[in-house]
Amino acid sequence: MKNNSYEYDVALSFAGENRAYVEEVANSLKKRGIKVFYDLFEEANLWGKNLYEYLSEIYQDKARYTVLFISGFYNQKLWTNHERVSMQARAFQESREYILPARFDDTEIPGILKTIGYINLQKKTPEELATLIEKKLSKDQTFFRRRWSKLSTMxxxxxxxxxxxxxxxxxxxxxxxxxxxxxxxxxxxxxxxxxxxxxxxxxxxxxxxxxxxxxxxxxxxxxxxxxxxxxxxxxxxxTQGFGSLIINKSGEIPGILGKIEPLRKPNKGFALYADNIAIEGGSNQPCDFELNKSISLEDNGGNSIHLTFRFFQGRIALVDYCKHKLS
Structure with missing residues (x-):
């Protein structure tokens, strides 16, 4: 019988060697209000339980979907294969996609056919994968109604x-x-x-x-x-010599003439335009930059400054600046 009130919207099954990537996915899903089973979120709950039985219940009965992170490491683990068997038992009973494969590599996993649609993680950031999971969930009407009800109360x-x-x-x-x-x-x-x-x-x-x-x-x-x-x-x-600024679309940095305009690139990186200002000694613009990494600016009067972007989302940026190089 189909369960319309799952304890988790999605469960994540992965090898420990891939934890860094998966943890970013889990945190992104959690921030979106999605109920996710990720082991480190459940430490207190798992403490003292018979994990063999409990994890079988999670992957077979308590999640709306399971994302299976496929890699060479996954195939070598006892626990991940136990989780996989539980998922496949559930998938066999239902006439819909339940296991959502996401591949780090081309490792063959028993019971997971190569013809099954999957996500190539070499081409997806954790945030992009979380967005795809959210879109997948939104197609489920019971999830949509629960999400709408929750948002309404906020x-x-x-x-x-x-x-x-x-x-x-x-x-x-x-x-x-x-x-x-x-x-x-x-x-x-x-x-x-x-x-x-x-x-x-x-x-x-x-x-x-x-x-x-x-x-x-x-x-x-x-x-x-x-x-x-x-x-x-x-x-x-x-801190002596340090200042900061919040930029909305574009802005001026005290101590240097001209405007700067940060932007997000299509590949999710960041770049900077500067009006009548040289970036990094005259690099072509827009000039790529990274969060928390200092870059230098110099105006037409020879005034120079170092700045570091601490945050950039939408069109809002948070910037530190100083006459000396920032760390």
């Missing part, structure tokens, strides 16, 4: 004020700090701290945010998974 019946108090390491109030709340879908709310060090936001939809804080006299601050349910206080520490 919409506040009445808007409310969320406040952030910003102070320095000496408990001194910091005014004129720029603060931005960025949601996972790249929508955002902007604010600035007042004379009391307070930045206020009108919250109309309950969700988790990434908080960005910038100030010309302080390094950048980024805090993830901020729940606006209760007001918070953030301490920022001054």
């Amino acid at each position: 919409i506040s019946a009445k808007p409310f004020i969320f406040s952030i108090k910003i102070v320095d390491q000496n408990r001194k109030l910091v005014k004129n700090a720029k603060a931005v709340l960025v949601a996972n879908n790249s929508t955002y709310l902007e604010g600035s701290s007042d004379e009391k060090g307070l930045a206020h936001f009108i919250i109309r939809t309950r969700k988790l945010y990434t908080l960005l804080i910038a100030h010309p006299k302080y390094p950048a601050i980024m805090l993830k998974n901020i729940n606006p349910k209760e007001d918070i206080e953030v301490v920022i520490e001054k």
Whole structure:
């Protein structure tokens, strides 16, 4: 009989050697509100259980889908093959796709035909795979109804004020700090701290945010998974010669003339345009850059500065800058 109330939307079956990739997928799915079975999320729950029996239940009865991460390592493991047998028993009983193969390589797995559609992980980032899993789940009507019901409850019946108090390491109030709340879908709310060090936001939809804080006299601050349910206080520490900036589409860096405009490339990398500014001594533009890696800029007056992008999502970027090279 088909189960319409699965404990997990998706279970992940993988070899430990591939954990780094799979963990990024698991974290991305969790942030999207998808119920995922990933062993490190279940440590307390697995503690003391008969794992042979319990994992059989997970992969045979308790997940809507299972993603099987195929690799040479997978084929050599006792536990992964136990999980595979449980999945295949479920797949045999149902007349729909249940096992979703994702391949690191061309290893043959017993019972998984080469004609079965699969995802080539050499061409997919963990975030891209999580997006595909979410799309697959969205085609399941019971999942769609549950997701819609959950999202509906997150919409506040009445808007409310969320406040952030910003102070320095000496408990001194910091005014004129720029603060931005960025949601996972790249929508955002902007604010600035007042004379009391307070930045206020009108919250109309309950969700988790990434908080960005910038100030010309302080390094950048980024805090993830901020729940606006209760007001918070953030301490920022001054470092001589350092400043920070939040850029919306494009912006100007203090100490250097001209504008910069970061953008996301089609391959998910990042690149930078600069108006009348040389990047890295005159590299062709747009010039590729990486998060948390310093790059140099020089204007037509010989003024130079080093900057580092700490965050970039949608069109919102958080930047540290300094006369000296940043790390």
